Amino acid sequence: MKTLLIGEYRDGKLLESTYELLGFADQLGAETALLLVGSESQLPEYSGTLYLADAATCGEYNPNLHKKLVLDAVQQENPDYIVFLHSSYGWDLAPRVAASLKAAQISEVIAASDGSFEVGCCNAKMRRSVKPATGKTVITIQAGAFPVLQPGGSPTIKKLTATGSGSLEFVGYEPAEKKDVDLAKAEIIVSAGRGIGKKDNVPVIRALATALGGELGASRPVVDAGWVEHSHQVGTTGQTVSPKLYVACGISGAIQHLAGMKKSDFILAINKDKDAPIGEVADVLVVADVMQFVPALTAKLAK
Amino acid sequence: MKLLVCIKQVPDLESRFKPNSEGVWYNETDLAFRMNEYDEYAVEQAVQLREKMGDGCELTVLSIGPDRVVEAIKKSLAMGCDNAVHVQDSAASSKDPWQIASIISAYAKDKGFDVIFTGMQSQDRGSAQVGVTVAEQLGIACTTTVVGFVYDNGTITARRELEGGIKAAVKLNTPALVTCQLGLNIPRYPTLPNIMKAKKKEIVAIPVADLLNEAPLAATTSFHPPAKKGGGIVLEGDVGELVDKVIAILKDKTAVLR
Missing domain, CATH: 3.40.50.620 (HUPs)
Structure with missing residues (x-):
């Protein structure tokens, strides 16, 4: 072969x-x-x-x-x-x-x-x-x-050599946007996914990140929807991360996201769908409504 | 100017999937279908170009599948496509990407489309082959994973999304095909007046047998859930108790909580 x-x-x-x-x-x-x-x-x-x-x-x-x-x-x-x-x-x-x-x-x-x-x-x-x-x-x-x-x-x-150009011309590269947060260096990342429901809920996820002393991350749909800035995006088209703790809030676990975070030391996922693919890489999968569980966890950590 | 946008209807990806009786794809019972997300960006970009070009520009939407796909076609018409083609195929899911592309190419080959839009991939199959294969079969220029699109006088300037947030700028001469990535634009919601207007737009039905002349090049032999890796703990129950359990686990297993 x-x-x-x-x-x-x-x-x-x-x-x-x-x-x-x-x-x-x-x-x-x-x-x-x-x-x-x-x-x-x-x-x-x-x-x-x-x-x-x-x-x-x-x-x-x-x-x-x-x-x-x-x-x-x-x-x-x-x-x-x-x-x-x-x-x-x-x-x-x-x-x-x-x-x-x-x-x-x-x-x-x-x-x-x-x-x-x-x-x-x-x-x-x-x-x-x-x-x-x-x-x-x-x-x-x-x-x-x-x-x-x-x-x-x-x-x-x-x-090998070849000639001819066809009807397509490469113009040049645009570098990645400047990052206001370097997730690669973060020890704790708490990421928001589409499961949080709406942009107004982003502060709830950010509050958990703050309570844990970590940074806010996000999955692609959340960034595309304009809920969180691109610099927070985890995955193949964002940043590849391996923190000590990764908390995935309402993230189903698309391949491109998993590729960007599966090397984290410990992965906690909160998702209402028990079969969500994020469960494949999670050390702990909490089957719950993310908007009920996350505020409760934040409140308890603050005590 | 003539434009074509190709769309697929896919199940809601939050669904639970069970194999069909042949065990090679999902059972459609209990699944809710909608337009493939990537294709919504393709339709939006096509409609924007259609609006920019104004009178004399015609935008056709094409979908292959059983009768249910007419719902996705109607949505595209309500978003601003002028007319539609429904390639009737109750067995579309058993065709490989080569055959699906061949059906589209057979329809498009003598129509003189200047720009063809497709999604970068489908959410259910995800092969990312059909768009590029159509372009190859038609012998037209093509670029993929587009997150920026500007048309000017026969030239498309596209931005491709590469890995790690890097983009590449590319110029193509029409006729050309682009495959659209998420985030290319903000797909519009059809308004009620446009939904009403769309009801009057023509949907041409073509039996798939009229367009398909190719045998499959690959076969799916099994559709199944991933093997469970085990190791991970699944916690369910009362939120208050879950919080206590999670804090105990984090204290025990990670060095971040003390």
Whole structure:
């Protein structure tokens, strides 16, 4: 079994998540080759074949060109699986490669066994097992689902080139907004989720954070709704945190949120739904109305 | 100018899910359905562009599924879409993303849409494939995970959301497809006059067999809850007692309460 792993490079740097692809291939017990649109000055610690294209000429986000590069490597390597991270790079490029090959694509894989792949669905409450029906399969793996595997060594480089631009032009990056709170350094975080019901209830959650001597966090829907500022957002598109205590108030536990907080030392979740996926990572799940339980807990702590 | 927005109807994600009789997707009994959240942002963005372009611009909404999806279609019409296509398919949930994309492409291929909007993914399936695959099948430009959208004279300037709060600015020439991320805009609530007006708008029904020419590339073999990892304690009961129990546990298990 052979895999072609598509690494990631952004803003002039090789991304660490590239090594999760090697962790996935290791679990499959598959041979590997790596492809990177990057730079010779940022080579992965890896001793196999590296198909390398130059990001300076091919661009960091140029999906039409990157698709051509991947298809070129697929032709040379003839892999069974073409594997991407399920990231803003991977979910954008993978379907283009799959469509060109008319290959099955299985998205956001969390486990693999026997030619079948496990994926989450229904907001991470349920799982599906999916079997490809094509000779080649395109896969994207969930961030953090597979271990980082950094084998060391230097790759054997095979250079790839492609030309043409298509009708899309990358203009540039905008850095993340300046943070008024650095959640990564907080020892205690109390986060508000959609389950708090309305913006007027945010002070109730903030009061618990204050009573515990911690910071206020929030899930994405709460930030999108404008209840809490983006700088407080925990998750893949916000901050990744690992405090000593994480209190999730009315947060159901979307994959993107869990990825940002599951490494916390101790997780207390309050949710009225006993089956909410946050229960999967919580040390303690309190099944209760968050707007009844949280004020009661705050009051008791203040005594 | 012609615009298309593709929407899916999904169950309320707060629901409890049980496998259907084939064990490969959820049983729809007792589930309440509504428009996929990502698609609400897609519809809003499409309607905003439709309003900006004014007369001579036409916005079509398309949904694939059983009769229940007409509810989501009606909401889109009340939000400001001009007309609708309902691809009638009582077995839509058993189709893979390749087939769903092929149905949309077969409908769109000779219509000359300048911009196609889709959600970034569905909340129930979450494959994030259909939008990009449609663009590939039609051979048009595409970008994904859009949190900013400006159209000017055949060029779209989009902001893509990357990881860690970073954004990327991208320019695309139309015809193009964009997949919309949460937070792109603030989806409007349909007003009563617009709901009434929407009742007069046309919904064209097309049997799925007229548009589907592709076999699935992958099959779901099982739909099941995650294996319980155990370890976590679940506490239920009176709020006062729960508070005492939680404080005792925090004192015992964490160093943050003394």
